[in-house]
Amino acid sequence: MPDNNHDLRRTILDTSRRMLVNEGFTNLSMRKIATECDCSATSIYLYFKNKDALLHALIEEGFDLLFEKLKTADDSQRPPLDRANTICREFIDFGLGNPEYYEIMFQLHPRHMERYPVEKFRKARKNIDLIMYLLEDGSKKGDFLIEEPRVVANVILATIHGAVSLLNAGRIDSRVGKEAFVETVVASVLAGLKGTVIMGKDQQPVVS
Amino acid sequence: MPDNNHDLRRTILDTSRRMLVNEGFTNLSMRKIATECDCSATSIYLYFKNKDALLHALIEEGFDLLFEKLKTADDSQRPPLDRANTICREFIDFGLGNPEYYEIMFQLHPRHMERYPVEKFRKARKNIDLIMYLLEDGSKKGDFLIEEPRVVANVILATIHGAVSLLNAGRIDSRVGKEAFVETVVASVLAGLKGTVIMGKDQQPVVS
DNA sequence: TATAGGAACTTAACACTGTTAACCAATAAT
DNA sequence: ATTATTGGTTAACAGTGTTAAGTTCCTATA
Structure with missing residues (x-):
């Protein structure tokens, strides 16, 4: 055997x-x-080795899952802004659709578990890198105006993460519709890439 | 007695x-x-009643603390954009300076504790309201272009929260400087309020 | 073929955790 | 004077992660 x-x-x-x-x-x-x-x-x-190690294995699977989702949704042939839009929505979709996975991947405080092994952070970083490459592509094509893609990629991740985690925690004002909230977040992220993004009548962000 | x-x-x-x-x-x-x-x-x-109730009391204190910090830093006489800038930085400062408080206030997952009593959410919402009033003020004065202040206030909170929580968790790419990251986040938030915000040579956001 | 070695797994126990039931002493009220 | 209430205790329960020691069973070698 x-x-x-x-x-x-x-x-x-x-x-x-x-x-x-x-x-x-x-x-x-x-x-x-x-x-x-x-x-x-x-x-x-x-x-x-212990419960943390088991958790780390699950986290790793989660990052693989997320990366696959983002990679298959991303079409490098499309315009960078469209790609960014897709990536954002896929990420949010993953976070809202897999709250338990999301929790151990992004919300489990380091203090609550053994230090996540440095070499495993590479899998987590692959997702940020995917965003970063997209930003570089957009910059090269003149669609985005970004000086430091790595910084901006992290900011984008942080923005989306904040939205997902607060939504999952039920900490968004109940008077604010979930859809409106998500749309505004995405619009805000895209707005940061270049120019001003406004909401079209079909709730899709439009670059003006 | x-x-x-x-x-x-x-x-x-x-x-x-x-x-x-x-x-x-x-x-x-x-x-x-x-x-x-x-x-x-x-x-x-x-x-x-139990450990959760004790935690709730601590959370309440935390929200009071944060609100006091924001309120005293906010000068309603100054231009709305300056105020927004100040509020953002004070919030981030609070989060990075009081990671333990911040954790129980914003990162403690509902699943980990008894439902946070609805009536206590008012204290949490006071902070969002403070942002919202500021947005309304800016809109009235024509400085901001915001249709739904409550939605945008929640988005701003989410953005900053994402930044703080990832920073505190040590999950921001180590090659990205903390200062550059924070500055970019703040710039991104302010950019969402109106027009395009770029970084001046003194690392302060400038509205163009 | 007998035996040694090791892999896979279990039981029992330790030191914790939040929480409850029962009890006790002192003070206040009838 | 007796009862009730307040403020506190100890002992226990059921659960947690984790470890040390022991047990089976299969495989490989003398």
């Missing part, structure tokens, strides 16, 4: 991912995962 | 606030608070 060794490891990952999505991060305990996997809690420690 | 009753209550609040700031949210346990207060852990339950 070649890598049948890692059968349980996969089961643990799959069930904990499922439990994370279904029952939330707070209800994710080693013992609960274990009973769901039909093994003892300590068996998990055979494949993961 | 008039309200000597609430002596212990005050001590609990003060020490837990101090412990929160000094040792972080994760290390805040009822028993630790109790030993620090020279009382038993169960005594805390005489004054707070």
Whole structure:
């Protein structure tokens, strides 16, 4: 049996991912995962150094998922502004659609877990890089006016992240419609790329 | 003894606030608070329904603190754009300067604690309202071009929140300087208010 | 074929956590 | 004088992450 060794490891990952999505991060305990996997809690420690390491593995999967989503949605043939628009919406869509994943990926405070290994940050950074390359492309084509793509890419990420996290936390004024909020956020991001972006009558941002 | 009753209550609040700031949210346990207060852990339950209620009280204090900071920094006599600039920077300053407070105020996921009581949200909303009034003022004076101040106020809050939370979590690309990042975020927010904002040579946003 | 080694897994335990039930002492009210 | 209330306690429950020690079982070598 070649890598049948890692059968349980996969089961643990799959069930904990499922439990994370279904029952939330707070209800994710080693013992609960274990009973769901039909093994003892300590068996998990055979494949993961501790709970944080298991969490890190899930986070990594999350970043892969997000990156795939962004990459497949992004069409490098389209105009940069359209691409930026798409990327923003896909990111928000991911965050609102996978709140549990999003939480451990972006909202889990470092103080709550072991330092996320530096080498794993590369996967997280791939998403920012994707934005950055897009900005550089837009700059080269003269569509954007950006001096420091890396800084702006991080600002864009921060803006969208703020929107997603506050929405998911239910901390956006209830009198503000979710759609209007999202549209305004996206418009604001796109506005930062070049010129002024206003809202068209079909709720799509239009560059004036 | 008039309200000597609430002596212990005050001590609990003060020490837990101090412990929160000094040792972080994760290390805040009822028993630790109790030993620090020279009382038993169960005594805390005489004054707070549970740990969440204690946390809510701390959150409330945090919002008061933030509101005071914003209110005293805001000078309604100055031009709206200057005021917006000040508010943004004060907010960021608060978030970076009080990461523990900020965490329980804005990053503590609802799933991790009992629903934050609706009536207490008013204190949180006072900060958004302050931004909103400023936007309305700017609109009235013709400095801003804003159709829905409440939506935009929430977007501004989200943008700044995203920046603060990612900075505090150490999730901003290390190759991006903190100052440059903050300046770009503020510039981006101000740009959304009207026209295009570019960075002057003194790193201060200038409206063109 | 017998035995040593190691891999996969379990049980029992430790030191924590939030929270509750039961109890006790002192003060205030009838 | 007796009752009720206030403010506090101790002991316990059920849960947490984690570790040390022990157990099975399969595989490879003497």
